[in-house]
Amino acid sequence: MEGALPADAKTCAESGTESGPRGPGCSLRHFACEQNLLSRPDGSASFLQGVAEKSRERLIRNTCEAVVLGTLHPRTSITVVLQVVSDAGSLLACCLNAACMALVDAGVPMRALFCGVTCALNSDGTLVLDPTAKQEKEARAVLTFALDSVERKLLMSTTKGLYSAAELQQCLAAAQAASQHVFRFYRESLQRRYSKS
Amino acid sequence: LCTPAVGAAAESLPGDRARAARTVLDQVVLPGEELLLPEQEDAEGPGGPGERPLRLNAGTRSRGRVVCGPGLRRCGDRLLVTKCGRLRHKEPGGGSGGGVYWVDSQQKRYVPVKGDHVIGIVTAKSGDIFKVDVGGSEPASLSYLAFEGATKRNRPNVQIGDLIYGQFVVANKDMEPEMVCIDSCGRASGMGVIGQDGLLFKVTLGLIRKLLAPDCEILQEVGKLYPLEIVFGMNGRIWVKAKTIQQTLILANILEACEHMTADQRKQIFSRLAES
Numbered sequence: 427m428e429g430a431l432p433a434d435a436k437t438c439a440e441s442g443t444e445s446g447p448r449g450p451g452c453s454l455r456h457f458a459c460e461q462n463l464l465s466r467p468d469g470s471a472s473f474l475q476g477v478a479e480k481s482r483e484r485l486i487r488n489t490c491e492a493v494v495l496g497t498l499h500p501r502t503s504i505t506v507v508l509q510v511v512s513d514a515g516s517l518l519a520c521c522l523n524a525a526c527m528a529l530v531d532a533g534v535p536m537r538a539l540f541c542g543v544t545c546a547l548n549s550d551g552t553l554v555l556d557p558t559a560k561q562e563k564e565a566r567a568v569l570t571f572a573l574d575s576v577e578r579k580l581l582m583s584t585t586k587g588l589y590s591a592a593e594l595q596q597c598l599a600a601a602q603a604a605s606q607h608v609f610r611f612y613r614e615s616l617q618r619r620y621s622k623s
Numbered sequence: 624l625c626t627p628a629v630g631a632a633a634e635s636l637p638g639d640r641a642r643a644a645r646t647v648l649d650q651v652v653l654p655g656e657e658l659l660l661p662e663q664e665d666a667e668g669p670g671g672p673g674e675r676p677l678r679l680n681a682g683t684r685s686r687g688r689v690v691c692g693p694g695l696r697r698c699g700d701r702l703l704v705t706k707c708g709r710l711r712h713k714e715p716g717g718g719s720g721g722g723v724y725w726v727d728s729q730q731k732r733y734v735p736v737k738g739d740h741v742i743g744i745v746t747a748k749s750g751d752i753f754k755v756d757v758g759g760s761e762p763a764s765l766s767y768l769a770f771e772g773a774t775k776r777n778r779p780n781v782q783i784g785d786l787i788y789g790q791f792v793v794a795n796k797d798m799e800p801e802m803v804c805i806d807s808c809g810r811a812s813g814m815g816v817i818g819q820d821g822l823l824f825k826v827t828l829g830l831i832r833k834l835l836a837p838d839c840e841i842l843q844e845v846g847k848l849y850p851l852e853i854v855f856g857m858n859g860r861i862w863v864k865a866k867t868i869q870q871t872l873i874l875a876n877i878l879e880a881c882e883h884m885t886a887d888q889r890k891q892i893f894s895r896l897a898e899s
Contacts, residue, residue: 497796499734534656538654551679616653
């Protein structure tokens with residue numbers, strides 16, 4: 427149940443309710459709620475806040491948008507479909523790498539390549555690059571960066587957990603150094619592909 | 624992978640600096656690389672950037688305009704690579720200009736380019752315009768008057784689902800592509816509705832360019848095998864027709880497989896087919 431509403435209107439229909447911002451100074455987004463969706467459990471509810479787009483997809487989309495030369499293809503949508511075959515940790519970084527390789531394979535014009543690197547910080551302060559799923563779960567903080575190939579600039583970062591500003595810089599520097607390996611692998615992989623023709 | 628805490632910023636990496644275009648010819652280039660044109664190489668010499676050393680020898684070619692082809696973009700005074708592929712260069716024929724640089728990429732998706740000859744499928748007829756699917760992001764429009772000998776009274780016999788071989792007269796990123804089936808003199812020169820039967824199949828754009836290159840032997844070998852009619856569209860579509868359906872399918876399979884075969888494997892297959 428959604429729609430455009432004036433500021434303090436409330437509509438109630440069947441089991442769904444909606445509300446807009448409640449008054450001056452309240453900067454909440456539009457939200458919608460529905461109850462009693464499922465018949466088997468004793469109670470159920472669905473609460474929708476803001477735009478219903480999942481975070482991981484938004485991160486990948488923003489990274490791709492920063493790198494793809496969209497001005498060469500106006501009024502065109504580029505759809506990237508990522509399918510997880512197996513998750514052994516560092517999933518978002520792996521998705522970013524796959525998206526970059528797919529865009530190159532499709533011949534979409536880009537201003538640079540990008541790669542994803544994940545970093546995990548343990549409770550004793552050690553830094554682990556490209557952590558496994560187990561290491562991610564036990565870490566104090568997990569940071570994922572997307573870096574571009576031209577000057578190793580930061581395109582996107584997403585972090586979860588507790589860390590200090592100095593640790594953030596250390597993780598970023600380590601990720602930049604690690605991205606060299608990833609870009610070297612891209613180059614070898616693409617050279618192998620073109621050597622067959 | 625465990626690394627001790629690294630304090631300083633990442634060091635600058637070798638190979639990040641722009642390379643001269645002519646040193647990278649026929650090598651694989653990646654998006655994001657910058658290439659220097661021959662003029663800029665001189666400027667990087669002694670005297671620092673911005674000062675152009677005076678060349679006294681008369682051996683320099685007249686450096687005219689360098690044309691920036693597919694896969695490259697002008698970025699300041701350098702070329703920025705936007706697609707992955709092999710860098711190619713063609714010397715200017717008439718002596719003017721500095722030649723053309725482009726990136727030879729393997730791509731399946733076609734982007735309409737003015738002047739390209741393509742095979743399209745008619746999807747709709749609306750008023751005086753046919754809508755033709757050419758494999759790009761938009762269907763191209765084809766006027767019914769754009770056929771040889773077509774007048775308002777004498778309309779061409781084009782149905783939905785027909786194959787059309789035509790060329791683009793308008794094809795840029797801002798407008799809907801338009802194609803015609805006549806050349807600038809009003810003659811068909813092979814364009815128009817493609818006949819009945821035959822088989823239309825899709826290949827990569829790189830294979831089409833390879834098959835249409837002047838020195839390609841594949842086509843001559845195929846012609847010696849069976850008599851056939853064949854039409855190549857720059858949008859990755861090939862239409863082929865031989866005497867029997869079986870021969871048509873064999874030819875289609877050979878052409879699709881040509882992409883991955885080496886010359887020797889191809890010759891083996893042709894000789895085996897010629898025997899049977």
